[in-house]
Amino acid sequence: MLSKASEYAIRSLVYIAVKNRDGLRPGYREIAREIEAPEQFTAKILQTLVRQKLLMSVRGRGGGFFFDPQSKPLPLIEIINAIEGYKLFTRCGIGLSKCSDENPCPIHNQYAIIRNQYQDLATKTTINTLAKKIIDGDAVLNRLI
Amino acid sequence: MLSKASEYAIRSLVYIAVKNRDGLRPGYREIAREIEAPEQFTAKILQTLVRQKLLMSVRGRGGGFFFDPQSKPLPLIEIINAIEGYKLFTRCGIGLSKCSDENPCPIHNQYAIIRNQYQDLATKTTINTLAKKIIDGDAVLNRLI
DNA sequence: ATAATAAAAGACAAAAACATCTTTAATTAA
DNA sequence: TTAATTAAAGATGTTTTTGTCTTTTATTAT
Numbered sequence: 001m002l003s004k005a006s007e008y009a010i011r012s013l014v015y016i017a018v019k020n021r022d023g024l025r026p027g028y029r030e031i032a033r034e035i036e037a038p039e040q041f042t043a044k045i046l047q048t049l050v051r052q053k054l055l056m057s058v059r060g061r062g063g064g065f066f067f068d069p070q071s072k073p074l075p076l077i078e079i080i081n082a083i084e085g086y087k088l089f090t091r092c093g094i095g096l097s098k099c100s101d102e103n104p105c106p107i108h109n110q111y112a113i114i115r116n117q118y119q120d121l122a123t124k125t126t127i128n129t130l131a132k133k134i135i136d137g138d139a140v141l142n143r144l145i
Numbered sequence: 146m147l148s149k150a151s152e153y154a155i156r157s158l159v160y161i162a163v164k165n166r167d168g169l170r171p172g173y174r175e176i177a178r179e180i181e182a183p184e185q186f187t188a189k190i191l192q193t194l195v196r197q198k199l200l201m202s203v204r205g206r207g208g209g210f211f212f213d214p215q216s217k218p219l220p221l222i223e224i225i226n227a228i229e230g231y232k233l234f235t236r237c238g239i240g241l242s243k244c245s246d247e248n249p250c251p252i253h254n255q256y257a258i259i260r261n262q263y264q265d266l267a268t269k270t271t272i273n274t275l276a277k278k279i280i281d282g283d284a285v286l287n288r289l290i
Numbered sequence: 291a292t293a294a295t296a297a298a299a300g301a302c303a304a305a306a307a308c309a310t311c312t313t314t315a316a317t318t319a320a
Numbered sequence: 321t322t323a324a325t326t327a328a329a330g331a332t333g334t335t336t337t338t339g340t341c342t343t344t345t346a347t348t349a350t
Binding site for chain 4: 044046057058059065
């Protein structure tokens with residue numbers, strides 16, 4: 001399960017991607033309102049993403065957040081890593097420090113499969129994949145955009 | 146990902162099940178030491194499990210923790226539910242409050258599959274399943290028992 | 291009975307996650 | 321060049337999770 005910070009990050013970025021298609025650069029107030037996340041906390045998260053160069057921003061009137069049009073599609077796993085690290089995809093299912101294929105905990109073989117599937121999903125799914133679904137009306141981001 | 150409390154709970158119970166087979170009732174000090182968990186925190190968690198009747202205990206000299214030999218095999222999902230609730234198996238992949246099959250978030254269809262597989266694993270796997278692997282030497286619980 | 295042992299219970303403390311408030315810096319329109 | 325707007329930054333606060341300490345209660349061996 002993702003941290004709330006990661007969830008807000010992904011929802012924010014999808015919202016930004018959708019808006020960017022119309023040439024708009026939403027600000028954090030609008031973003032937070034539309035994805036139903038706390039305003040200042042969202043601002044902090046976006047700040048982190050900008051610092052890590054996953055996102056761009058401009059200050060001042062007419063400013064806001066946007067993706068560099070040059071940049072490659074952004075997989076969810078990169079966002080998750082930026083916000084909370086990779087532990088979700090590496091941690092033992094019951095918390096053993098030295099659990100591995102060679103030295104498995106008693107649920108390792110079954111758990112590792114699921115963990116890897118999740119990692120695979122997070123690697124293959126990009127913000128654009130998700131934004132497209134919103135635009136096509138095949139999915140929803142809480143408030144309809 | 147499970148909370149640490151759930152991880153400690155599962156490891157404790159597997160340890161207890163293994164010891165019970167030899168007619169032994171370990172105490173929380175021994176359990177905590179052997180599964181490498183904090184002693185008093187482990188005691189609190191075991192207390193919760195006893196209150197919820199997933200486990201039994203006797204106080205005083207010769208006391209400790211044990212399973213009712215009458216009781217049915219204990220699936221991991223019951224332990225997880227006792228410690229942290231079901232949210233792991235119900236929460237939306239990106240935290241939307243109203244995400245569902247009918248009103249999906251943009252990752253719902255793929256995420257729900259994985260979440261359900263995990264739930265299935267936690268439902269089908271019991272403490273005894275895991276204890277057996279330890280006893281057969283097919284898996285490990287950190288310190289070798 | 292008494293001492294030893296072990297879980298239960300309650301108060302407290304530390305760390306992490308989540309969240310807000312206030313001030314500063316950058317940008318733009320007028 | 322001033323006012324308005326917007327992100328950045330830093331300090332602070334709250335809640336949850338994780339963890340510890342101390343006292344009480346139950347059990348058993350002597």
